Amino acid sequence: MATGGRFKALHILQPDGGGVPRVVVDLVREQARAGLDTVVACHPELSLAEDLTVAGAHVVPWRAARFPGPQLASEVREVARMVKDVRPDLVHAHSAKAGLAARLALRGRVPTVFQPHAWSFSAVEGVTAAATVRWEQLGARWCDRIVCVSAAERREGQDAGIMAHWEVIPNGVDLSRFRPAEPGGGRCARPPVVVCVGRLCHQKGQDVLLSAWPRVLKAVPDARLLLVGDGPSRAHWEATAPAQVEFVGAVSDVLPWLRRADVLVLPSRWEGMALAPLEAMATALPVVVTDVNGARESLPPGHRALALVPPDDPSSLARSVSRLLADAPLRTEMGRQACVHAHAFFDVRRTARAVMDLYERVAPSPAVTRQRQRV
Structure with a gap:
């Protein structure tokens, strides 16, 4: 044997x-x-x-x-x-x-x-x-x-x-790789960026994020959305996507894309415990996720009021994302707390x-x- x-x-x-x-x-x-x-x-x-x-x-x-x-x-x-x-x-x-x-x-x-x-x-x-x-x-x-x-x-x-x-x-997650950027290597001044990492399919709910995006732009007009991943829904969503959305496609390493982000969003309809938010939190990136299996258990308890939204709810998603994009000190503090939490438990x-x-x-x-x- x-x-x-x-x-x-x-x-x-x-x-x-x-x-x-x-x-x-x-x-x-x-x-x-x-x-x-x-x-x-x-x-x-x-x-x-x-x-x-x-x-x-x-x-x-x-x-x-x-x-x-x-x-x-x-x-x-x-x-x-x-x-x-x-x-x-x-x-x-x-x-x-x-x-x-x-x-x-x-x-x-x-x-x-x-x-x-x-x-x-x-x-x-x-x-x-x-x-x-x-x-x-x-x-x-x-x-x-x-x-x-x-x-x-x-x-x-x-x-x-x-x-x-x-x-x-x-x-x-591999905490030797997914960790905060070195001092001086952080996110420089530029339009705020939201990243969503996941297979482009009904489960991951990127269509909900795309529906929410025009409301995010009303609050933060220069925001950009990067969809990292590929999947069966890409062609349809890409053809109908609102402004300032980039379809990155499949990547071999998600870390560089997390480094470019100010917020990670994952609007899934169902999960076990999604990996992308854990990787993001380990890099000191705040997250917004839907209240599906594993989400509450992933987040620091104090983050749930803002970072946890109902599935299939573009309005709630847009409010949480917009608030984080408009408040850099809040993002920094939530990212710090998320990093401590990820390194302690994941x-x-x-x-x-x-x-x-x-x-x-x-x-x-x-x-x-x-x-x-x-x-």
Whole structure:
């Protein structure tokens, strides 16, 4: 099982965009530093594969589609074959598609951890939502733990009738990279900039921010909005966007864009615990986010009155963003407090230690005990 005395973890991952791949890359990097033998199954031709290799993982090909379809049976067979070849001590499946395929392939025969990173049934309605909930209720019996990134995400699963062994492990960020700018390297005098980092899709709610933007411009006429990311909604939103909005596209490193910003905004409709606000706060950037899973748990308690707004509410979003853009001392103080909070609670090394503790309980091994002590 554990090759050469090293605990072997197989991560299975489908998405290439958004925060989940960044979470997995950071986690794999910390596990590799601790001495784990980390293997990641993902699409081999995407930039994610290169990032994972640099982080210390061995990448094996898994060309899964984003959504279930006729190809699901072959994807499940490929997972089963992969597990037979890799012989992991534990399988860690990330997000809905990987969780579906891994649990169908393994059915409890290998210690399995499923991490939804936001419930898939939040994204659909009606009969599809009911079917998705039913699958999660059934699939829970084929995993040893369901890891939620926020207590709110766990409550949503419990409210949906999912009976599981739960673990809440918040996301973390690499604080050696995401930190305040050096003195003299901060934001120079220029028009105020709002940055939104996320996949351009219905979930992340950039359309709500675009609806709010004309009201922001009435209060702060020279403000600029940068949308960092790509996705299925880009073409439509770009064609109808109001003035002073720049579509940056996908980037390999979000840090330079955070350095350009005065405020980060993420108007999501659902989340588990979004990564972009944590990264922004770690750089001393104030944030405005919607009141979805993980948001309240991410923010310093004193920030919730201004930094937390209802989903799908352009008016509230515009008011909070406008107030921050118009008040530089307030932004500075909120950014300072956010940085202290992020560094106290959202260090990726703490996240990695918690995951290693979980692995030790799910698949006890002298190897994982030794390696966990290095994290």
